[in-house]
Amino acid sequence: MPRKQHLSFLMAIAFCAFLGITFVLSSRKETDGPVTAEFAAANQQALSVSDGILKGENKAAKIENATLKAELGNASWKLLHTMMAKFPDKPTDEDSAALKSYIHLFARLYPCGDCARHFQKILQKFPPQVATRSTAAAWACHVHNEVNKRLKKPIFDCSNIGDFYDCGCAEDPVEGKEKGKKDSFTPLTLSENEGSLTRGG
Structure with a gap:
């Protein structure tokens, strides 16, 4: 008889442990869902720098x-x-x-x-x-x-x-672009006017 009680007691503990783990895992999934969605939404907002x-x-x-x-x-x-x-x-x-x-x-x-x-x-x-x-x-x-x-x-x-200060701009071959045709990048050249700025210019 004592052996049957011991076995019943162990089964009850195992059942309680199973219920406890199930409860924790199910509540964890419910919490993770909205937090993940909120996190994603917060990271998709436009960055505004004051x-x-x-x-x-x-x-x-x-x-x-x-x-x-x-x-x-x-x-x-x-x-x-x-x-x-x-x-x-x-x-x-x-x-x-x-x-x-x-x-x-x-x-x-x-x-x-x-x-x-x-x-x-x-x-x-x-x-x-x-x-x-x-x-x-x-x-x-x-x-x-x-x-x-x-x-x-x-x-x-x-x-x-x-x-x-060379920009390192090379003519990389671009798929679908005719060979020898240049892209819209123009080399940097400054005139005397552009080199002199005024306050707040």
Whole structure:
């Protein structure tokens, strides 16, 4: 008799465990469904970046190592100038807004705090110009020269910016495109007018 009670007791525990696991798994599925749907919906909403986020204070520390600071600066200028050289000739409003936002976020998040704060002051005086590839490239060259003036470095001739910072634009074969036919990408050339920007230009 005691053996039968022991077996009945174990079966009751097993049954309760089975019910408990079933309950947990079924309630978990119900919870996961709406959370996943909410998460997906939240990630599909348009990203809206406020002025406070774009132009907020950079809180990075000063970089004391001059070599590291120079390497970071050179790499950053190469990135910015190459980006301008690859910017569309006729950007959409969305393209222009994206580039303008990127420039402000770049200044805000730049890992050299001192450099970033100086660059943010330059952006206040000379806001990003993103109407065309040429204006974006001329603006980038102009602000680079503003930094060069502050650092007592030579001023770059902006009419040569397209040669100096090559965009790396190669003629990749595109399926369905006739060989020898060029796409709508035109090489970057700046006139003397485009190289000189006025405040807020």
